[in-house]
Amino acid sequence: MVGQSNMAGRGYLNDVQQIYDEKIKVLVNGRWQTMTEPINFDRPTSGIGLAASFAGAWRLKNDQEEIGLIPCADGGTSLDDWAVGGALFESAVLQAKLALKISKLSGILWHQGENDSFGGLSALYHDKLSIIVDAFRSQLDAPDIPFIAGGLGDFLSGGRYGKYFTEYNEVNYALQKFAETKPNCYFVTANGLTANGDGLHFDAVSQRRFGIRYFESLLEKKNILAPLAGEDELIEIIQNRPLTKKEQGTLLEIDFARGKISLGDLEKKLNLLNDQSSN
Amino acid sequence: MVGQSNMAGRGYLNDVQQIYDEKIKVLVNGRWQTMTEPINFDRPTSGIGLAASFAGAWRLKNDQEEIGLIPCADGGTSLDDWAVGGALFESAVLQAKLALKISKLSGILWHQGENDSFGGLSALYHDKLSIIVDAFRSQLDAPDIPFIAGGLGDFLSGGRYGKYFTEYNEVNYALQKFAETKPNCYFVTANGLTANGDGLHFDAVSQRRFGIRYFESLLEKKNILAPLAGEDELIEIIQNRPLTKKEQGTLLEIDFARGKISLGDLEKKLNLLNDQSSN
Numbered sequence: 001m002v003g004q005s006n007m008a009g010r011g012y013l014n015d016v017q018q019i020y021d022e023k024i025k026v027l028v029n030g031r032w033q034t035m036t037e038p039i040n041f042d043r044p045t046s047g048i049g050l051a052a053s054f055a056g057a058w059r060l061k062n063d064q065e066e067i068g069l070i071p072c073a074d075g076g077t078s079l080d081d082w083a084v085g086g087a088l089f090e091s092a093v094l095q096a097k098l099a100l101k102i103s104k105l106s107g108i109l110w111h112q113g114e115n116d117s118f119g120g121l122s123a124l125y126h127d128k129l130s131i132i133v134d135a136f137r138s139q140l141d142a143p144d145i146p147f148i149a150g151g152l153g154d155f156l157s158g159g160r161y162g163k164y165f166t167e168y169n170e171v172n173y174a175l176q177k178f179a180e181t182k183p184n185c186y187f188v189t190a191n192g193l194t195a196n197g198d199g200l201h202f203d204a205v206s207q208r209r210f211g212i213r214y215f216e217s218l219l220e221k222k223n224i225l226a227p228l229a230g231e232d233e234l235i236e237i238i239q240n241r242p243l244t245k246k247e248q249g250t251l252l253e254i255d256f257a258r259g260k261i262s263l264g265d266l267e268k269k270l271n272l273l274n275d276q277s278s279n
Numbered sequence: 280m281v282g283q284s285n286m287a288g289r290g291y292l293n294d295v296q297q298i299y300d301e302k303i304k305v306l307v308n309g310r311w312q313t314m315t316e317p318i319n320f321d322r323p324t325s326g327i328g329l330a331a332s333f334a335g336a337w338r339l340k341n342d343q344e345e346i347g348l349i350p351c352a353d354g355g356t357s358l359d360d361w362a363v364g365g366a367l368f369e370s371a372v373l374q375a376k377l378a379l380k381i382s383k384l385s386g387i388l389w390h391q392g393e394n395d396s397f398g399g400l401s402a403l404y405h406d407k408l409s410i411i412v413d414a415f416r417s418q419l420d421a422p423d424i425p426f427i428a429g430g431l432g433d434f435l436s437g438g439r440y441g442k443y444f445t446e447y448n449e450v451n452y453a454l455q456k457f458a459e460t461k462p463n464c465y466f467v468t469a470n471g472l473t474a475n476g477d478g479l480h481f482d483a484v485s486q487r488r489f490g491i492r493y494f495e496s497l498l499e500k501k502n503i504l505a506p507l508a509g510e511d512e513l514i515e516i517i518q519n520r521p522l523t524k525k526e527q528g529t530l531l532e533i534d535f536a537r538g539k540i541s542l543g544d545l546e547k548k549l550n551l552l553n554d555q556s557s558n
Contacts, residue, residue, distance in 0.1 A: 012538040028321050029353045030366030036323040042307050044315040045536035074308045087309030087377060094373045098366060160542065197542045198535070256477070257324035259291040263439065263476045 001040055001051050002082070002092055002136075003112035006150075007073035008040040009049020010196065011204025017239040019052040021059060022247055025068040030098040032068050034250070040071035048204035049073075050150070051109060053211030054218075056238030061219065068103055070095050078115040079128040084135040093139050105142055107218050108133075110149040113171040114156065114200065122170035126178050133182065144184050148217050149175050150210060151190040159199015179223055186217045188224045208235045248273055280319055280330050281361070281371055281415075282391035285429075286352035287319040288328020289475060290483025296518040298331040300338060301526055304347040309377040311347050313529070319350035327483035328352075329429070330388060332490030333497075335517030340498065347382055349374050357394040358407040363414040372418050384421055386497050387412075389428040392450040393435065393479065401449035405457050412461065423463050427496050428454050429489055430469040438478015458502055465496045467503045487514045527552055 001007055018037050025032035026039055035055065038046040055067045072092035074081070082088050096105060116125055129149075137143050151172045156165040179187035193206035202210060209231045213224045243251070249270060256266040280286055297316050304311035305318050314334065317325040334346045351371035353360070361367050375384060395404050408428075416422050430451045435444040458466035472485035481489060488510045492503045522530070528549060535545040 010536060014538075029351060030370035031353070033322065041320040043312065044533050047537070072308060074310070087380070091309035091377055094377075098370055098373075101366070196536075196538065201536070254323050257289060257475075257480070258326070259293075259475065 001049070001069060001071050001073050001109050002088075003073045003110050004077045004115060005043075005045075005073070005075035005200075006114070006153075006202050006207075007049060007051075007109065007111035008042045008071070008075055009038055009047050009051070009073075009207060010045055010075075010201035011048030011207040012196070013037060013047050013204070015204035016048055016208055019056050019239060020243065020247060020251060021056065021241060022244065022250075023059060023066045024052070024055045025066055027068060027070045027095060027099050030101075032066075032102070035069060036254075039069055040073050042071075042073060043075045045075075048207045050111070050202075050207045050211035050214055053208040053235060053238055054109065054214045055211075056241070057212050057215035057234060058218075059241075060234075060238065067106075068099060070099050072096075073111070076115060077112070078121070079112065079125065079132070081115075082112070082132055083128075084132060089132065089135070093136070096140050100140070105140060105145060107146040107148060108136060109214060110147060112149075113152050113175065114165060114168070117152065117156070117165040117168040117171050120167075122167035122174060125171050125174035129174075129178055130182065133185065146218055146221065147182070147185045148188060148214050149179060149185065150188040150214060151175060153190045153193055153195055153202060153206075155193075155195040155199050159195060161198075161200055176223070184221070186221065186223050188213045188217050189226060192227045205235075208239075245273055245276070280328070280348060280350050280352050280388050281367075282352045282389050283356045283394060284322075284324075284352070284354035284479075285393070285432075285481050285486075286328060286330075286388065286390035287321045287350070287354055288317055288326050288330070288352075288486055289324055289354075289480035290327030290486040291475070292316060292326050292483070294483035295327055295487055298335050298518060299522065299526060299530060300335065300520060301523065301529075302338060302345045303331070303334045304345055306347060306349045306374060306378050309380075311345075311381070314348060315533075318348055319352050321350075321352060322354045324354070327486045329390070329481075329486045329490035329493055332487040332514060332517055333388065333493045334490075335520070336491050336494035336513060337497075338520075339513075339516065346385075347378060349378050351375075352390070355394060356391065357400070358391065358404065358411070360394075361391070361411055362407075363411060368411065368414070372415070375419050379419070384419060384424060386425045386427060387415060388493060389426060391428075392431050392454065393444060393447070396431065396435070396444040396447040396450050399446075401446035401453060404450050404453035408453075408457055409461065412464065425497055425500065426461070426464045427467060427493050428458060428464065429467040429493065430454060432469045432472055432474055432481060432485075434472075434474040434478050438474060440477075440479055455502070463500070465500065465502050467492045467496050468505060471506045484514075487518075524552055524555070 026035040305314040
């Protein structure tokens with residue numbers, strides 16, 4: 001997970017049902033932990049991103065396997081901030097290398113461009129991104145690794161910062177062109193996706209849809225140029241996956257550890273859960 | 280910030296007033312961002328830790344300077360999990376090295392030991408910790424860097440997992456012994472500190488007090504073997520530091536980005552803030 005705020009995720013947590021699945025992991029301090037949302041806690045405003053439904057869709061096709069997410073996105077960052085050798089690039093490579101010690105790298109998810117949508121920067125987008133992607137692939141020894149880049153939202157020009165984003169169409173064009181010319185790189189449209197009140201960040205439901213598209217792109221190794229049929233049905237299936245007893249128990253423990261339920265309530269509920277398992 | 284859950288922080292966020300100060304930073308993706316709580320987001324249960332009031336106390340003595348925190352603590356981890364060359368150790372060293380590119384390293388804050396308080400592990404605590412501290416100092420090229428280790432809570436034996444923590448007194452003794460024998464290592468007592476309902480994690484108020492003690496230990500380069508006079512008064516001062524207009528504006532932007540206030544309300548409040556500044 002690399003890019004800026006819309007890869008980190010700013011959808012409101014309360015707007016969608018959380019995705020929780022013991023086989024969806026996130027890298028924390030070099031080790032895999034079960035994913036909870038928000039995944040990519042780069043700022044206090046971090047919320048729902050596209051990676052959770054992406055992973056959920058992957059799980060529907062890989063029933064017995066685990067998937068791990070490596071959160072490296074950072075809000076408000078430009079391509080120059082992501083330049084090879086800079087802190088963000090170095091940090092992401094280090095994280096990926098820690099993961100590589102225990103896992104296999106399967107893809108790079110990218111969403112970035114709002115901060116290169118003005119002042120003539122869009123004209124440089126394709127070439128700057130190309131250098132970064134080449135360096136990621138080279139430093140991770142993964143020359144063919146799929147690179148999936150999502151488009152910028154059509155709402156940008158009308159939002160709170162709309163006057164700044166004069167070149168977001170050009171960035172979208174550069175991303176699409178990049179995917180057409182660079183091997184194993186794919187473009188995923190943001191068509192039809194909507195924003196929070198800021199007109200800048202994809203809302204939670206849109207992030208869920210975006211994740212489905214990212215997964216379809218990775219699965220089919222192709223660009224996704226229009227919304228997919230059945231996105232919302234798939235999201236429902238992912239969000240409503242029946243939890244195992246162990247997962248239900250863990251979620252109760254989390255509620256307790258957050259002070260949301262008392263120790264007495266926790267024990268009562270855990271007992272209830274155990275009683276069910278003996279039936 | 281290294282150790283297990285009580286260094287990461289599990290105090291309930293709503294139990295204390297948040298500490299927000301543009302001059303207190305946290306390392307995110309290799310770059311400094313303004314700290315917000317929770318600082319060390321290792322688990323969904325992450326909350327108030329000791330580092331915020333530690334940094335706040337530091338700021339009272341360093342009015343014009345910035346302090347940065349590097350969150351590397353990881354819940355439920357034992358000394359063996361922290362062994363040199365393991366994922367946690369490697370990850371912490373990499374984070375510190377990213378920070379060293381732009382900053383100076385001033386101290387290592389350690390809290391760990393609950394997971395070495397049984398099965399005879401306490402007898403190995405001193406020597407295992409010594410190897411880890413030597414390796415941190417060597418790999419970070421900081422042979423004299425202060426290492427501050429806090430004690431385990433007296434509540435452990437009475438809590439939900441009390442029967443497991445049969446050797447927490449021995450771990451406390453090992454930590455104190457370690458501080459007495461190892462150069463520039465200091466011990467900070469947890470005397471008088473209290474826990475969440477789990478009898479395992481320091482509550483938010485206790486974490487605030489603990490942070491004050493950690494800072495006093497660093498400042499005076501000495502062990503803190505009893506609660507300090509005026510801890511709560513100092514916490515009040517830190518938590519009630521008057522916010523600058525810029526900080527107030529940023530907090531409003533965060534509320535808006537989280538969906539807590541509308542765009543209209545945000546703009547109204549920002550205008551009000553700006554009007555104040557012209558008076």
